[in-house]
Amino acid sequence: MSELAIGQPAPAFALPRDGGGTVSLADLKGKTVVLYFYPKDDTSGCTPEAIDFTSLAAEFEKTGTVVIGVSPDTVAKHEKFIAKHSLSLILAADTDQVAANAYGAWKEKSMYGRSYMGIERSTFLIGADGILRQIWPKVKVKGHAEEVLAAARALSAT
Template identity: 75%
Template sequence: MPDLSTGAKAPEFTLPRDGGGMVSLSELAGKIVVLYFYPKDDTPGCTTEALDFTALAPAFEEMGAVIIGISPDTVAKHEKFIAKHSLSLILASDTDQAVANAYGVWREKSMYGRTYMGVERSTFLIGPDGILRQVWPKVKVKGHAEEVLASAQACSAT
């Protein structure tokens, strides 16, 4: 498992994104990147998280930060999710979980006594230099986007 603590280099990725095309970390060099992993489009917690980040998107954009949500859902599902909720962030499709594995968020989970593999809701704040500035494992959605914004603002001030 890679070292994904604060101060480590963020793993590179290139993934298909909503609207066609690809998004890659290397293309965003020089920008603050908020990379958040979530389990599934259009579920209650994931919708709340996406809406919270969308509500704060202007403040992130003001400092030149880019928000990218990653889940195992397809690009087509991402596009429906964006249209249904008027989301203003990039959603990338990690259908083979390669990026989730690289970031250590593809984990064994359990619900109702059944175990399965899935995404552990996590967020990574990546500085303009590609270094992890802050990591939030096992995210609780309420208040999370505001907390990430405060950390991103502190990151942009340095």
């Protein structure tokens, strides 16, 4: 799959979500969407990222933006993660990595000299028209949610 670029249509997705049911890009047509991919629930990087997005939930809502976190974890694991940290965002289960592959977030990684496939922390801002408006590859957690909110605000002002 070639790399996604700003200005392209966002790849469609339909994923099981916390609370039951599914979340899909088609269901969110007309809304701005922040789709952020993260490796694993309840870890040292993913927890602060989810808490940061949650702390800004009301601000995202003011811009008409829906925030969705996606990881390979199961819905049951997401629900425990949400309850433990009082998260107020949608968490979608991409257990077969279909969405992660479509968005180019499923990458070869290495740690301690061994290679493996996993999620590269990345975020996509999708306009209400379904077009990719901004892409953040290789995300560093600190300050990221604020940066994404600023981009969502700028998009909603146009």
